Amino acid sequence: MISEQLKAEANHNKQDFAVETHLSYAQQNNSAWMTYLAQIERVKPFLGDLTQYIDTLKNPKRALIVDVPVVMDDGSIRHFEGYRVQHNLSRGPGKGGIRFHPNVDLNEVMALSAWMTIKTAVLNLPFGGAKGGIRVDPRQLSDAELERLTRRYTSEVSHIIGPQKDIPAPDVGTNPRVMAWVMDTYSIEQGHTVTGVVTGKPVHLGGSLGRVKATGRGVFVTGCQIAQKIGLPIAGSRVAVQGFGNVGSEAAILFAETGAKVVCVQDHTGTIFNEAGLNTQALQQHVQQHGGVAGFADATEIEAEAFWDVQAEILIPAALEGQITAERAEKLQARLVLEGANGPTYPEADDILHRRGVIVVPDVICNAGGVTVSYFEWVQDMSSFFWSETEINQRLDTIMRDAVADVWNKAQEKNCNLRTSAYILACERILMARKERGIYPGK
Numbered sequence: 001m002i003s004e005q006l007k008a009e010a011n012h013n014k015q016d017f018a019v020e021t022h023l024s025y026a027q028q029n030n031s032a033w034m035t036y037l038a039q040i041e042r043v044k045p046f047l048g049d050l051t052q053y054i055d056t057l058k059n060p061k062r063a064l065i066v067d068v069p070v071v072m073d074d075g076s077i078r079h080f081e082g083y084r085v086q087h088n089l090s091r092g093p094g095k096g097g098i099r100f101h102p103n104v105d106l107n108e109v110m111a112l113s114a115w116m117t118i119k120t121a122v123l124n125l126p127f128g129g130a131k132g133g134i135r136v137d138p139r140q141l142s143d144a145e146l147e148r149l150t151r152r153y154t155s156e157v158s159h160i161i162g163p164q165k166d167i168p169a170p171d172v173g174t175n176p177r178v179m180a181w182v183m184d185t186y187s188i189e190q191g192h193t194v195t196g197v198v199t200g201k202p203v204h205l206g207g208s209l210g211r212v213k214a215t216g217r218g219v220f221v222t223g224c225q226i227a228q229k230i231g232l233p234i235a236g237s238r239v240a241v242q243g244f245g246n247v248g249s250e251a252a253i254l255f256a257e258t259g260a261k262v263v264c265v266q267d268h269t270g271t272i273f274n275e276a277g278l279n280t281q282a283l284q285q286h287v288q289q290h291g292g293v294a295g296f297a298d299a300t301e302i303e304a305e306a307f308w309d310v311q312a313e314i315l316i317p318a319a320l321e322g323q324i325t326a327e328r329a330e331k332l333q334a335r336l337v338l339e340g341a342n343g344p345t346y347p348e349a350d351d352i353l354h355r356r357g358v359i360v361v362p363d364v365i366c367n368a369g370g371v372t373v374s375y376f377e378w379v380q381d382m383s384s385f386f387w388s389e390t391e392i393n394q395r396l397d398t399i400m401r402d403a404v405a406d407v408w409n410k411a412q413e414k415n416c417n418l419r420t421s422a423y424i425l426a427c428e429r430i431l432m433a434r435k436e437r438g439i440y441p442g443k
């Protein structure tokens with residue numbers, strides 16, 4: 001339906017290159033960008049006069065595609081495609097991770113950057129939304145190749161990033177070590193050390209305490225708050241987690257520590273199950289040693305698709321986008337879905353879950369713990385004054401709890417699901433900024 005609407009828009013305005021470009025990406029069925037556009041369509045009826053500015057959100061402000069040539073260890077040269085998309089900068093510098101994954105393409109990076117725009121606005125952080133990535137399987141590269149890839153990519157995008165322009169961070173396939181290379185390369189090009197150009201750095205390079213665990217912690221904090229609202233006790237609840245990387249593992253550990261049973265975990269290597277609850281700390285060590293959950297002792301391996309049938313009150317998709325399809329939404333057993341990943345639920349699946357009374361805590365609030373502590377890191381770098389981990393966690397919990405309360409209250413007021421209410425809050429803030437800044441040049 002959305003694609004028909006976009007086609008009509010493009011036909012009406014053949015000269016509008018932006019609309020045509022955006023149509024060609026949106027036409028890729030079930031793409032992440034399509035999902036985002038459908039989410040924006042759903043919020044439109046709630047925006048009143050601000051709806052006139054909505055097209056601002058349907059087009060990325062700036063999208064850069066870069067060729068990244070890398071000299072491989074054997075002396076050959078390989079070319080990788082890299083991206084940096086700044087979706088919206090109305091409220092401040094761009095903010096968003098860098099993804100290294102074989103499926104990265106412009107469509108995905110556009111959607112991920114747009115979700116960052118919404119996320120920073122829901123949390124009321126003074127940032128816009130951006131995202132970057134390289135289409136590469138980092139597991140196939142040696143450490144030296146990965147470093148050369150990262151440094152060349154950084155050099156190619158260096159003219160559009162910076163502490164006041166756009167501040168990258170880790171995402172799937174990248175980590176603090178990669179951020180250190182980004183920071184170092186950018187600093188060399190500037191001629192002085194610029195710690196504030198990236199967040200998620202190692203702590204001794206201006207990184208923030210608490211950043212590594214922040215996203216998982218945010219999933220836990222938001223999950224507990226909404227669980228309380230719907231009368232679901234955490235202790236004794238069963239939890240199923242897809243993705244046991246940075247986000248999934250930290251969230252799972254916190255739920256397990258609070259008395260929940262993490263009964264099923266799926267990652268790219270397999271799906272493991274234990275009705276009595278998995279030892280999440282031991283599983284994290286196993287993943288660090290073996291690269292995935294497969295082969296973990298004290299668990300049964302089950303078929304990948306069976307993950308969606310597991311009896312668990314809480315489901316945490318914390319891997320990639322596009323996982324909860326309409327079919328899976330019809331059968332899954334959870335009462336509460338906590339979107340650790342970005343964009344894991346298709347719009348039609350959202351409707352099904354809403355009809356079935358399953359509460360979805362949307363990505364733009366649920367996994368915002370990372371960007372919130374990234375904001376703290378940026379502030380600390382700018383002021384060269386660093387906070388304790390206790391201080392960071394307290395501030396994180398307060399910001400997230402307040403934002404969740406706002407999202408919950410807005411959903412009650414507008415009689416909509418939590419995703420739409422989060423989008424209402426975010427779009428009001430972004431479009432108000434758009435309105436107040438005006439369009440340059442004017443008439």
Ligand code: NAD
Nearest residue numbers: 172173215243244245246247267268318319341342367370
């Ligand atoms: P990560 O690279 O640390 O972990 C990714 C996990 O997903 C791994 O366990 C991997 O095995 C699993 N996975 C990959 N492909 C899979 C597949 N086909 N089926 C099942 N599992 C699969 O990444 P991360 O940082 O934990 O990010 C996970 C999600 O959270 C992403 O959507 C990311 O955008 C989102 N996110 C991350 C952060 C952050 O701070 N790291 C912040 C906000 C959102």
